[in-house]
Amino acid sequence: MTGRIIHGGGITAAARQYGGRPEEWLDLSTGINPNPVPLPEIPVTAWHRLPDQHLQEQAREAARGYYRSGDILPLPVPGTQSVIQLLPRLVRSVGVAILSPTYGEYARAFTLAGLRVRQVSTIAELTADDGLVVAVNPNNPDGRMLSVEQLRDLHERQRRQGGILLVDEAFGDVEPAASIVPFAASMPNLIVFRSFGKFFGLAGLRLGFVIAEASIMSRFEDWLGPWAVSGPALSLAASLMESDTGAIRNRILQRHSALETVLRRSQLNVAGGTALFALVADDRAEGIYTHLCRHHILVRKFDYARNWLRFGLAPDEEADQRLAGALESDDFRSVRPKI
Structure with a gap:
């Protein structure tokens, strides 16, 4: 693909x-x-200046409360598609297994990078060679849901063999109880992607968040470079995530x-x-x-x-x-x- x-x-x-x-x-x-959703007021400075650190800090704190990520401050990114493109840099030459059928850009990004990609339909098909496992939860397009317990068991399996579990919760806002994020701080080698625009109806904003251990988020931040997310996007995220949804x-x-x-x-x-x-x-x-x-x-x-x-x-x-x-x-x- x-x-x-x-x-x-x-x-x-x-x-x-x-x-x-x-x-x-x-x-x-x-x-x-x-x-x-109705747009809150955006300060003129958010348009006029490059995104200052305090704007990012406000958005990250709001995201921490909204996603219930505990000790982890979620990293804002210019849409989760931007970090899907970066995943091959993170895993280099490991085998990748994707619970499928699902969002096709995962398989495409890894295949273009020359990685071995397996598309599997069940957890039972995973092997020790799968250094990265991708699970979209709830899944697009069939809505398949893995429970928190299943995800924790899958993560433990990956952790024992030195692998990574990536959970894409782009459609997870309506069912917060099904999110793995509240457990992420105690789960090394877990990466969670969250989408901002789908739930709030603001996909054109191009905003998402990464929730993972600091070393992984730091690498994504370095690869994206400075000012990756606009000031207006950060301002909107801070306001809307702190509102009653x-x-x-x-x-x-x-x-x-x-x-x-x-x-x-x-x-x-x-x-x-x-x-x-x-x-x-x-x-x-x-x-x-x-x-x-x-x-x-x-x-x-x-x-x-x-x-x-x-x-x-x-x-x-x-x-x-x-x-x-x-x-x-x-x-x-x-x-x-x-x-």
């Missing part, structure tokens, strides 16, 4: 192919909160429930997902995808699972009705499985 991966969010390309202006489309192709969580859960209602009413099989998206398994997936595009609704399809479609959350009831209307239209009945 070395070719560029097509991710969700390609509204411009879809509009060019199927017509309409991008702003007229309903984008359900991403796993991002469709209702961005209960209403955000409740709204996401309401939107997810509404999405599942539409999908099940249309007799689509919801095979998995997280609070921020639902995974549909259907032999007509290619036809459904095309049908929705003709109605200017974009969902996520997968080249490695032709019968899967991922539906992100719609922002409101009007958008729910728009999706339902497309799935209940007369021309939808003509969609057939691709032979």
Whole structure:
């Protein structure tokens, strides 16, 4: 897997192919909160000056409280994708095992660096040669969840053989009790990635956090260089992570429930997902995808699972009705499985 991966969010390309202006489309192709939170005031100095140390310290302290990382001050990074690209530097020549199917950029980054990559479906398939194990939890796109106990056992196994466990909790904000972060301070050779933009609906900010032992975070910090995260991003993170996020969580859960209602009413099989998206398994997936595009609704399809479609959350009831209307239209009945 070395070719560029097509991710969700390609509204411009879809509009060019199927017509309409991008702003007229309903984008359900991403796993991002469709209702961005109101932005707190950002001091003018955050825009005017290079990010001062106090801004980073404020953001890290807020992240420590938000993620419950104890003695570890999470490291802000310009999106977790930026540190995925750096992982091959960290592990050099070890074997890598990725619990799959999952976010494809992990396998791509390691493969391009010439590392041996195995994509496994269960923990039981791991071997002593797997110096780095990657687990996305909850998983994208099927929502598979490993319990905290399973992750701790897996980490202990890796620790005994001198390996590393990486847990990507990009979709973990809605279920904080499932996070391994509160135990990270006592778990050397554990790395946790957290995404800021998905839960808060601010993916364009390009902000994430790394939680690991100091020596690992220091290497990432050195590789990213000075001022890697903008002052406005740090300022927003400090404010929002210290706010009451209960209403955000409740709204996401309401939107997810509404999405599942539409999908099940249309007799689509919801095979998995997280609070921020639902995974549909259907032999007509290619036809459904095309049908929705003709109605200017974009969902996520997968080249490695032709019968899967991922539906992100719609922002409101009007958008729910728009999706339902497309799935209940007369021309939808003509969609057939691709032979």
